[in-house]
Amino acid sequence: xxxxxxxxxxxxxxxxxxxxxxxxxxxxxxxxxxxxxxxxxxxxxxxxxxxxxxxxxxxxxxxxxxxxxxxx
Numbered sequence: 001x002x003x004x005x006x007x008x009x010x011x012x013x014x015x016x017x018x019x020x021x022x023x024x025x026x027x028x029x030x031x032x033x034x035x036x037x038x039x040x041x042x043x044x045x046x047x048x049x050x051x052x053x054x055x056x057x058x059x060x061x062x063x064x065x066x067x068x069x070x071x072x
Contacts, residue, residue: 024058025051036072037064044072 028051037045037053040063047053053064 025055028052028055033069034071035069036067038067039064046071 028049031049033049035047035050035053037047039045044067045064047056047064050066053066056062057064
């Protein structure tokens with residue numbers, strides 16, 4: 001029992017530290033309001049919503065901006 005508690009406590013600490021380092025949203029709303037994002041290099045990509053694009057930019061250190069509403 002003590003080993004299980006210690007294991008889960010360590011997992012909690014590691015995940016908290018990772019989230020603190022990145023400050024990226026971990027969970028976005030599930031509402032599907034697609035937007036078309038465009039990178040500085042001209043690559044387009046459809047995101048589920050604005051939060052999805054922001055989280056992707058944060059995690060992948062990319063720079064997509066909203067090109068238009070709806071899928072690309």
